Amino acid sequence: MNWATTDQHSLGLAQDLPNREPRRPGRPVRGAWATEPGQWRGDTGRGGWASEPDQRHGEPAAGGWASEPDQRRGEPAAGGWASEPDQRRGQPAAGGWATEPDQRHGDQSPGRRAGRPGRRPGPADHGHGRPADRLPRLLPDGFTDEPTGLGQHLAEHGPIPALGGHQRWRDELIAEVELARLAGRGGAGFPTARKLAAVASAGRRAIVVANGTEGEPISAKDKVLLAQAPHLVLDGAVVAAALVGANEAVIVAHPAVSDIVAAAVAERRRARLDRIRLRVVPAADQFVGGEASAVVNWIERGVPKPIATPQRLSVRGLYGRPTLVQNVETLAHLALIARHGADWFRAVGTASEPGSMLVTLAGAVRYPGVYEIAIGTSVADVLGQAGGPSGPLSALLIGGYFGTWVDSAAAATLPFSTEGLRALGAHVGAGLVAALPADACGLVETARVTRYLAGESAGQCGPCVFGLDAVAGQLERLADGRGDDLRLLNRWIGQLRSGRGGCKHPDVTIGMVRSALTVFNAELDLHAQGWCCGTAEAGVIPVPAWSQS
Numbered sequence: 001m002n003w004a005t006t007d008q009h010s011l012g013l014a015q016d017l018p019n020r021e022p023r024r025p026g027r028p029v030r031g032a033w034a035t036e037p038g039q040w041r042g043d044t045g046r047g048g049w050a051s052e053p054d055q056r057h058g059e060p061a062a063g064g065w066a067s068e069p070d071q072r073r074g075e076p077a078a079g080g081w082a083s084e085p086d087q088r089r090g091q092p093a094a095g096g097w098a099t100e101p102d103q104r105h106g107d108q109s110p111g112r113r114a115g116r117p118g119r120r121p122g123p124a125d126h127g128h129g130r131p132a133d134r135l136p137r138l139l140p141d142g143f144t145d146e147p148t149g150l151g152q153h154l155a156e157h158g159p160i161p162a163l164g165g166h167q168r169w170r171d172e173l174i175a176e177v178e179l180a181r182l183a184g185r186g187g188a189g190f191p192t193a194r195k196l197a198a199v200a201s202a203g204r205r206a207i208v209v210a211n212g213t214e215g216e217p218i219s220a221k222d223k224v225l226l227a228q229a230p231h232l233v234l235d236g237a238v239v240a241a242a243l244v245g246a247n248e249a250v251i252v253a254h255p256a257v258s259d260i261v262a263a264a265v266a267e268r269r270r271a272r273l274d275r276i277r278l279r280v281v282p283a284a285d286q287f288v289g290g291e292a293s294a295v296v297n298w299i300e301r302g303v304p305k306p307i308a309t310p311q312r313l314s315v316r317g318l319y320g321r322p323t324l325v326q327n328v329e330t331l332a333h334l335a336l337i338a339r340h341g342a343d344w345f346r347a348v349g350t351a352s353e354p355g356s357m358l359v360t361l362a363g364a365v366r367y368p369g370v371y372e373i374a375i376g377t378s379v380a381d382v383l384g385q386a387g388g389p390s391g392p393l394s395a396l397l398i399g400g401y402f403g404t405w406v407d408s409a410a411a412a413t414l415p416f417s418t419e420g421l422r423a424l425g426a427h428v429g430a431g432l433v434a435a436l437p438a439d440a441c442g443l444v445e446t447a448r449v450t451r452y453l454a455g456e457s458a459g460q461c462g463p464c465v466f467g468l469d470a471v472a473g474q475l476e477r478l479a480d481g482r483g484d485d486l487r488l489l490n491r492w493i494g495q496l497r498s499g500r501g502g503c504k505h506p507d508v509t510i511g512m513v514r515s516a517l518t519v520f521n522a523e524l525d526l527h528a529q530g531w532c533c534g535t536a537e538a539g540v541i542p543v544p545a546w547s548q549s
Contacts, residue, residue, distance in 0.1 A: 147263070163239065174196050202314060205322075209317075223254050233251070247277065248279070281299055291505075296323060306505075359373055364436065365383055394436050406519065471493060474489040490517075
């Protein structure tokens, strides 16, 4: 199962790992985002992506994204897929979705079983030598610090099946996505088929937004995916646009990788592969900027803040049009389902939560990085992908800053799935696990994260502006041994009850704090007496330096 990391600087994780040969097949990602004290997200760290004309890929940083066929890097791939009625760049993939009303899966290539109307793709329909139970699915095999080019992408995955424009084709592919039970990989886990159907039924020209903002400092999976397999995400955006009747897709990519995505878009444009317009917008460098309405606000107005009382984006979103906002990993899975079908997708994972997912493993593990796992893998085996814990653990933060602290021993045997973690009140979120070593203070780490989240408020409601600041301040006093008024903290937490904020930011922050007060309850008693069990320096859970000043 692939992984993506290099040294302790790759993901901005507080590790001091010796240089060593990775012991697992994978892809190093070198300096894709900020790791030095003077940097924040969006700045490139050592060995980063090109920012000057003579660096790495030779791409200019200035000038935005390519809009003409002769711009930026890459050559058209041989062949390609059909985008016009005369199929000027090759034929649709074998076993693909039919474009005629009386077909479902069109004619197969020589040597493969012919499709039958009404039959979903089965084990024999996987195509391009990709066994259904083999990982990785999303990330390329082998070590590379270069993005997968269009030619290599087509050789690995094959072209997108011909995309029909009639209603029956749309209904059938959305039904296939529903059978696959694909859920969003951005954190909320909303069923993808329902979102597709809602936008498709709006009755007006829609627009697709691929959300690769990934504003959380501890997360890296979307950046790694966009850096190494940008064309798979773009395939998914093209498929989604065909399903909802959109003629444009906007890819919002973290600034660390937006140049790479723009180069991939230019490569496709030169090859004239897509019938829709693809454009890239560098994401806002703000935690709340990844919320769906905040992404729309950022594209349209340059303001990365959630809309306090938004109309449903599926009805009225970007530029007043029905809008599908979908996480980039979700779109990559959609591209694979369009190629291989629901049965192939469900060959890994659990019955209720099928498929694979990308996870970011951080903290006290031997090889922090991004890995692809089958959903339902035990938590212990998930950590094992990163070489296992680097020492004794006390707790895990599952789901990231909007996640839940859990006892590491209690979680070890549980399946890494929302259903499996429910017993501990946790959920997989966007696939983050931060391992807290036994010699670190969980209360101190929670206070640091809470202060950061309070500072990342959109500033649009009282619970965020005043409530989170008060909670963060009281946590800091408890962590520093300067106060012991736990009742006051609990009272403030109670006042920030669910639904009072303008968005979910205060709700999920308080959820994380509540879990910390449960898991680190013994530590609270020690701090009240002026003691702390932690001997390690604070900073296991990375937060930007500015938030701690």
